[in-house]
Amino acid sequence: MSAMVQLLPMMEVVYNRKKATYFKMAHSNLRGTHVVAVNHIQAGAVVLIEKALHIQPTKNHPSLSVDPEYQSLIGILDGGSTSAASSTCSSTAHKDAVGRLAELNATAYVQGSKQKDEIWQLEDSHRQARVGDTVKIHGLASEAGKKLNGKYGEISKKDEKDENRFGVMVAMGAKNNKKSKSKSVLRSIKPCNLKTLGGIMRTNAYHDGSLEANLLFKELCRINHACGDAANVNRTIHQGKVYVVAKRDIADGEELLIDYLPLATELGRDRLELLHNMFNFWCQCSEHQQLA
Ligand SMILES: [Zn+2]
Incomplete structure (x- = not known):
């Protein structure tokens, strides 16, 4: 100890x-x-x-073992066949796979949590939702959009008219009103206005070595x-x-x-890149004012 x-x-x-x-x-x-x-x-x-608020084991959720997406992600992360992919290409694929795995795990682990609503309140600095993801809408500024902020939805497809947006089935029913069957409407929304649970975990989680878990x-x-x-x-x-x-x-x-980084990583360019990779921001702290 x-x-x-x-x-x-x-x-x-x-x-x-x-x-x-x-x-x-x-x-x-x-x-x-x-x-x-x-x-x-x-x-x-x-x-x-x-x-x-949330204790999430670092090991992958047991229910994922039957998910085909999970199987292919594990293949990528284990190195799989190194094939002819350039190193840049495979490192992007690796980074992508880490993000996807975080998404699948967070969704599986948070699903049954009583603290679900509070978890969804936290920030997602990544905003990397994909088709099929459960999302929470945040930050819409137009009059029509503001009514959707705070609502939950599921991404059903890419928007056919605008490839930079998603078609999101937004649940409109009052959350606690069990009588009215909650109604969903399809809305076209940019990824930057969609939080996901994986993004929330990656943005906010702290590691607890004593529990082998990530905490919110x-x-x-x-x-x-x-x-x-x-x-x-x-x-x-x-x-x-x-x-x-x-x-x-x-x-x-x-x-x-x-300091989000647990160990004394050297100040300078590498640290900036690391923070950017992990949390999607360029550090502007007093140690880094000139470097960013
Ligand atoms: Zn800094």
């Missing part, structure tokens, strides 16, 4: 005794939903202890990223819980920032 893990029960006692409010959620176009200090926070303060958190997952010394909070994840501690004094009104 690491020294940090031994400290966790004590941190919990301090956190529960103090019951302080350290932060609030904020929204902006530039930062999305993010987390801001509401008081001066002292270095070392336990800012948040939170139980995971309602509050932790709203904290934006900054690299290394530009981050002002640290986290320890253990047995399905996160413990967030201030690395230094944080001023009232300052945004809380956490």
